[in-house]
Amino acid sequence: MKKYCEECGREVETRIISKKETYEVCGESIEVEAQILVCADCGEEFYCEELDNATLVNAYNEYRRKHKLLLPEEIKKIREQYNLSQRSFAKLLNWGDKTICRYENGSVQDKAHNSLLLFLREPENMRTYITENEITLDERQKAKLLETVEKLEVDNEYGAGKKFLDLFFSPIPSEENGFKGFDYEKVCAMVLFFAHKNVELLKTKLMKLLNYSDMIYYKENGSSMSGLKYAHLPYGPVPEHFDMLLGKMSADHVAHIEVMYDNGYEKHQVIPECEIPEEMFTSDELEVLERVYLKFKDFGSVDISNYSHKEKGYSSTKTGEIISYSYAKDIQLK
Ligand SMILES: [Zn+2]
Structure with a gap:
């Protein structure tokens, strides 16, 4: 210039x-x-x-x-997440008509206003604010806002659940998870598949069915179905952190374990709580699940345990070790 x-x-x-x-x-x-x-x-x-x-x-x-004050764009983001206009947001907060507009355009907000905005950034807090204060929004606006809050709360919960799973189940493909990042929805669907097919499916048998499905699928397609890792435990290969996973499935109302007594023995039965979501499986996946189901249909938990003990992946690893999917090539379903 x-x-x-x-x-x-x-x-x-x-x-x-x-x-x-x-x-x-x-x-x-x-x-x-x-x-x-x-x-x-x-x-x-x-x-x-x-x-x-x-x-x-x-x-x-x-x-x-x-001074730890929100930036104008952050204030705008808070307002927008609730789908409110500058005017309705100001009204909700009992502030002057133009206040939000001024803040979003760069005027420095006062401390008390900043604190309230920070508080309302969390949907849970917005819910408290709406229900415990006499607010000037009309009924229709209020209902709409509550609906938005509800949606945000569900999203937050979903995000937190995902973060929690990522701590224990690797989202990064590796040989241990069959070169597939952990897929919680897929595991849920696999559990539902077997729990609906097998009446009185026991947890020990379910773990083996999952293992065979993942291994066979890996052998034929080069990746596992669920992204689960399996560990060598005394009674066979077991999905890593499986009880935690079952706890989450129970909290999500997917399936839960019911303890039954049979001649003094404790049995852990898998009870499905919903249907498999549609289009969850590819036709290849379904075909493998069907094949595994048919193969072990009449096996009891002990039979399938004994059967899986003979697998090379199992006999080549020690207790507690992860069984690599590279052993899948030796698995035969005859
Ligand atoms: Zn000059």
Whole structure:
């Protein structure tokens, strides 16, 4: 950009330099890195409205950071997650009509307003706020807002559940999980498949059925179905952290374990609580599940345990070790 330089007395080339400058924000001196347009020859500073505004915005944001105040775009995000207009949001908070608009456009909010906004960022808190305060929204707006809050709460819960699973079940494909990131929905569907097919399916048998399905599928397709890892335990291969998984399935009302007594013996029976979601399996997956089901249909838990003990993956590993899917090539379902 060319400019007329008073010092040089002619049109000159310009460049942008940065230098520390101090701005007054809410009565406080804030130092920021300012971008300044200067004469390329003598260094004379020019006024440039755009750069000046940008620096001012930086100074305000620096002030906000220092005082832990929400940034304008964060305030906007909070409002938008509830699908509220600036006017309705201000009304909900009992603030002046233009208050939210001013904040979103860069005015620094006062501390109390900031605290309320921070609080309302969490959907649970918004629910408390709506139910425990006399708010000025009309019934229709209020119902709509509650609906949005509900949806956000469900999403949050889903996100937290996913994070929890990621702690224990690797989302990263590896030889141990059959080169497939853990797929909770798929495991649930596999459990439901076997629990609906087998009346009185026991937990010990279920674990073997899952193992065979994953191994056979891996052998034929190069990846497991569920992304589960299987560990060598005394009574056969067992999905890692399986009880935790069953706990989650029970909390999610997918399936639960019921303890039964049979001649003094404790039996852990798998009780399905819902149908398999549609289109959960590919035809290849279904075919493998059917084959595994038919093969072991008349096997009791002990029979299938004994059967699985003969597998190379099992005999080549020690108690507690993960059984690599590379052993799948030796599995035969005859
Ligand atoms: Zn100059």
